Amino acid sequence: MSPKMDRYKRFVVLRDIGKKGLKKIRASKVVVIGIGGLGSISSTKLVTLGIKHLRIVDPDVVDASNLQRQFLYRDQDIGKPKIHLAARRLRPLNPDVTIEPREEQLTEDLVERMVEDMDVVVDGLDRFAPRYILNRACIRKGIPYVFAGALGATGNLTTILPGKTPCLECVYGGVDDTLQPTCHTIGIYPTVLGVVANIQVHEALRIILEQPPRLASQLLFVDLNTLRFDQFPIARHLDCPVCGNQV
Numbered sequence: 001m002s003p004k005m006d007r008y009k010r011f012v013v014l015r016d017i018g019k020k021g022l023k024k025i026r027a028s029k030v031v032v033i034g035i036g037g038l039g040s041i042s043s044t045k046l047v048t049l050g051i052k053h054l055r056i057v058d059p060d061v062v063d064a065s066n067l068q069r070q071f072l073y074r075d076q077d078i079g080k081p082k083i084h085l086a087a088r089r090l091r092p093l094n095p096d097v098t099i100e101p102r103e104e105q106l107t108e109d110l111v112e113r114m115v116e117d118m119d120v121v122v123d124g125l126d127r128f129a130p131r132y133i134l135n136r137a138c139i140r141k142g143i144p145y146v147f148a149g150a151l152g153a154t155g156n157l158t159t160i161l162p163g164k165t166p167c168l169e170c171v172y173g174g175v176d177d178t179l180q181p182t183c184h185t186i187g188i189y190p191t192v193l194g195v196v197a198n199i200q201v202h203e204a205l206r207i208i209l210e211q212p213p214r215l216a217s218q219l220l221f222v223d224l225n226t227l228r229f230d231q232f233p234i235a236r237h238l239d240c241p242v243c244g245n246q247v
């Protein structure tokens with residue numbers, strides 16, 4: 001194994017990855033939408049795993065309150081756009097990975113350009129309005145979407161495979177962000193972000209390796225204060241406005 005490939009030795013020895021799996025990882029393209037609490041962790045993991053191409057999308061600037069959990073940013077970054085700082089800090093972690101920063105708000109007009117050509121979409125958003133836009137684009141384009149949200153010491157996740165599993169609208173349709181508790185009001189444990197984001201990356205990895213993702217048609221609730229992981233089967237809604245039979 002060449003010195004360059006030594007980086008991936010611990011992958012190659014995994015029985016269900018091997019050289020064949022590593023080749024798939026090295027050829028894969030993933031987009032992380034939102035580079036905050038979840039996205040800081042998932043993007044870092046995806047880069048060190050050695051995917052081929054990581055696209056990161058975020059329009060925000062760094063706020064002092066981000067520094068408690070978003071470890072890609074520093075005190076001197078406050079007030080500056082996140083996306084280029086994130087790209088600059090991610091690149092040295094693995095020069096094999098192409099990192100494509102996009103300083104964009106996720107809108108209906110732009111969303112398809114954000115997800116096109118990607119093998120998996122990893123959710124780093126904190127509101128449902130942009131997630132609905134993302135969900136619709138993933139269903140239209142047939143791209144797997146690993147949904148996750150986190151608040152307090154809890155998280156919830158599902159992996160959406162277009163045409164096969166329930167979509168986000170089937171599971172959490174019609175959520176009004178203005179009525180929901182947020183990190184601003186409830187707070188967030190950085191620890192739960194680590195658990196949730198790592199599960200997301202593992203699901204993305206299984207998709208890349210053409211192994212069935214464990215959260216397809218399953219909703220996982222994580223609570224670090226009770227240390228409970230509860231998993232429920234979920235079903236598609238035939239009348240779903242995004243993925244239902246009438247669409």
Ligand SMILES: [Zn+2]
Pocket residue numbers: 166167168169170171236237240241242243244
């Ligand atoms: Zn649906």
